[in-house]
Amino acid sequence: MSLTVQDVIRVLPRSSGPEGSTVDGLITGNLNQKVQGVAVSFTASHETIEKAAQLGANLFITHEGVFYEHHGSRAEKELKNPVILRKKEQIKSHQMILYRYHDGPHQAVPDIITHGLLQALDWDTYQYSHLKYACLVTLPEPLSVQQIVQHLKDRLDLPYVRFAGDSEQKCSEIALTAGYRGGSNIALPLFTEQRIDLLIAGEGPEWETPEYVQDAVNQGSPQSQILIGHAASEEPGMKAVAQQIRDHFPDLPVYFIPTSQVLKVL
Incomplete structure (x- = not known):
């Protein structure tokens, strides 16, 4: 069965906030694109995007923002930061469809x-x-x-x-x-x-x-x-999101990709 991004996204609980109030939504790609595989993670880091590409996933569902802030509203000059530019090139080279999924899971009952x-x-x-x-x-x-x-x-x-x-x-x-x-x-x-x-x-x-x-x-x-740390507290919930997608589409490759421990104690 051929699935689109829209097919996958519609099985997830949606944000209940007023129109325009949510950070959830597509960051790259469009809803009509075909999905070959789904990667779910706490964050779309360089590392997790590479892993998703290696696994053959082209839809990446991330809980947190891609460019290091919550609302996705960086000024244009900030988006020219070299690290951000290289990350955008990485996403483009892998033809990765990115979907932010933050408010929906938090506003579900239960969270x-x-x-x-x-x-x-x-x-x-x-x-x-x-x-x-x-x-x-x-x-x-x-x-x-x-x-x-x-x-x-x-x-x-x-x-x-x-x-x-x-x-x-x-x-x-x-x-x-x-x-x-x-x-x-x-x-x-x-x-x-x-x-x-x-x-x-x-x-x-x-x-x-x-x-x-x-x-x-x-x-x-x-x-x-x-x-316990932001990622440690939210990764289990995103793992549950991956399982929810897996349950709806048993023939679709769905991967949960854990993040590495970013903050270390010296």
Whole structure:
């Protein structure tokens, strides 16, 4: 069966925002082009684009922006940056069709990206509930922050995480937030209204929630935050997107391409 880009894209949950408010959509190519194979990744980096081309995929679905910012609105002079120009040439040489898929999975109910993280941690067998920007999980028995850190490293294959709070604190009520949702506007209501012990987030401003939990610890009310990294928190959800496409089109080659660890600790 011959499939077009439109055929593939229409099976994915769409953004529910007002017209023109979403960053989702085609970056290169057109909806009527034939699809030979699909690559899905957290980001369309030089490395992941090359891998997609090697696998024979010509439709690349990326969660994050291609040219290093969220809204895809760089000024024309910025697009003449030599790194950007070489990347555009790479995309053109491989005749890669790029589709940004960010808002749709986050606005699905439940959030596909957050639920993917829950499943990757093997916590979907526990009591949990989804809020708009977080997933609340109750562990069957309390674990220390240190034990939870080790679980995160093992399940997500992480070389390191960052944390603020008390590493010996026993936690049973946990909130998961994927991506850039570790800031105080999301975190503080989770701590105060949902009474969580621990927030596991991708990333967030270092001077907001980490400072809050450190003050809480120093006041004798232990609370903690673990930052696992933006990509690490969202890759499981994009892997779920790849599986969704695979389920709809079992004869179409569909590949999930993980990203390498960009930020390293020296």
